[in-house]
Amino acid sequence: MxxxxxxxxxxxxxxxxxxxxxxxxxxxxxxxxxxxxxxxxxxxxxxxxxxxxxxxxxxxxxxxxxxxxxxxxxxxxxxxxxxxxxxxxxxxxxxxxxxxxxxxxxxxxxxxxxxxxxxxxxxxxxxxxxxxxxxxxxxxxxxxxxxxxxxxxxxxxxxxxxxxxxxxxxxxxxxxxxxxxxxxxxxxxxxxxxxxxxxxxxxxxxxxxxQRTKVADNQVPKAPGMKYKHYAPNAQVYIVDNEDEWKSSVKWAAEQNHPVGIMADNKNIDKYDWSDNVETFSLGDNVNSASHLLFAGLRHFDNEPEVKSILTQAFSSDGIGEAYMNRLNKSAGQVHFNLK
Missing domain, CATH: 3.90.870.10 (DHBP synthase)
Structure with missing residues (x-):
């Protein structure tokens, strides 16, 4: 077709x-x-x-x-x-x-x-x-x-x-x-x-x-996203929650033997000296732009199969941030950088 x-x-x-x-x-x-x-x-x-x-x-x-x-x-x-x-x-x-x-x-x-x-x-x-x-x-x-x-x-x-x-x-x-x-x-x-x-x-x-709880295997969900895995690229997504974790992630990324994707706002991208194996994707300047660009970023790295890890910035769950963090948590399978 x-x-x-x-x-x-x-x-x-x-x-x-x-x-x-x-x-x-x-x-x-x-x-x-x-x-x-x-x-x-x-x-x-x-x-x-x-x-x-x-x-x-x-x-x-x-x-x-x-x-x-x-x-x-x-x-x-x-x-x-x-x-x-x-x-x-x-x-x-x-x-x-x-x-x-x-x-x-x-x-x-x-x-x-x-x-x-x-x-x-x-x-x-x-x-x-x-x-x-x-x-x-x-x-x-x-x-x-x-x-x-x-x-x-x-x-x-x-x-x-x-x-x-x-x-x-x-x-x-x-x-x-x-x-x-x-x-x-x-x-x-x-x-x-x-x-x-x-x-x-x-x-x-x-x-x-x-009522955003995940439904049981034997239940029919009333809405999309309540039962099955969503928004996940092939690479493992890690949620980076704070400045201390970003500092740690710079060293961690440099130690990896594969390319690492970074999805963050412009401030965090520009703040650190990333190693040559890191590719960055800007989420803009705030949570509004990040919500707009989240899926585009995940898809960007999905087209690069050599990227095995994607470190992605967390934002406050206020306002549109609630939706952003809901999608990010699902794409990461609730995996945070400090728990990797």
Missing amino acids: DTKIYTKKDLKLAAKDINDGELVSFPTETVYGLGADATNEIAVKAVYAAKGRPSDNPLIVHVDGPNMVKKYAQPLSPEAQSLLDTFWPGPLTIIFKLKPNVLSKAVTGGLDTAAFRNPNNDVTLSLIREAGVPIVGPSANTSGKPSPTKAEHVYHDLKGKISGILDDGESKYGVESTVLDMSTDTPAILRPGAITSTEIEKVINKPVLD
């Missing part, structure tokens, strides 16, 4: 692919998604096959606005409606209870809920409207690998496996959306993202739980 590169001029062609049951990667403000008609069970199953994704890992359904959600979800609470009014379109995915038999179990993982998102990307919103159907959209990468923030990342992983890639440049945020479960009595964050629990609580005037 030839994988075509589409631009916004090719929306009708990309939408036709979706309507024909083909797979098309699409851009969002967070990462690139792998799209299929959410109402076409065969197409949805093809998403799992293309990614190598476990079939009990439910998919996020992308919509062009609240009216499309209401076709599938049970009546929304006033709090839920307030969230849509405040944060949509944007990087907030919300889990709702479904009306009976409206979406395939391939979408929901057999649950009576589904996760919906209204992406803040005009090209993708136009794609959904042109296709006239909601579009499932897990990240457009090989399952378990760093999520794609550019069309070229998608092409690297899925060339020959999908019909096309709708290219709209680099993603704005670089980490996936916040996932909020509104199907239970008490709302709960299942995956942190750019929209924080504090921001959500201000809108709904009630506490939000943190």
Whole structure:
């Protein structure tokens, strides 16, 4: 299969692919998604096959606005409606209870809920409207690998496996959306993202739980990232937590008999005298830029098989840092430099 590169001029062609049951990667403000008609069970199953994704890992359904959600979800609470009014379109995915038999179990993982998102990307919103159907959209990468923030990342992983890639440049945020479960009595964050629990609580005037725990092997997760390994390059990632560890890492890296990758802000990259076997990748100047560049950095080193270790800077878990550290911990398997 030839994988075509589409631009916004090719929306009708990309939408036709979706309507024909083909797979098309699409851009969002967070990462690139792998799209299929959410109402076409065969197409949805093809998403799992293309990614190598476990079939009990439910998919996020992308919509062009609240009216499309209401076709599938049970009546929304006033709090839920307030969230849509405040944060949509944007990087907030919300889990709702479904009306009976409206979406395939391939979408929901057999649950009576589904996760919906209204992406803040005009090209993708136009794609959904042109296709006239909601579009499932897990990240457009090989399952378990760093999520794609550019069309070229998608092409690297899925060339020959999908019909096309709708290219709209680099993603704005670089980490996936916040996932909020509104199907239970008490709302709960299942995956942190750019929209924080504090921001959500201000809108709904009630506490939000943190339920980012990993689910058991015999359980079906409600949201992506709760059960299976995610964001991991081939090299071992080590989290470097503080200045003392950075000082130690300079000596440690020089002693390795293989190239070592360093992912840090400009201050830490410029501060130390790195050995010749070290290659640096800048995460910019702060946690905002680091969140944007994290996956790109992991993918950069994934393309260099001789790099066996990647030392990556930790940031405070405040604000967007919560999402950054969530993804970094998963990519490292919770391994910190001081515990290597």
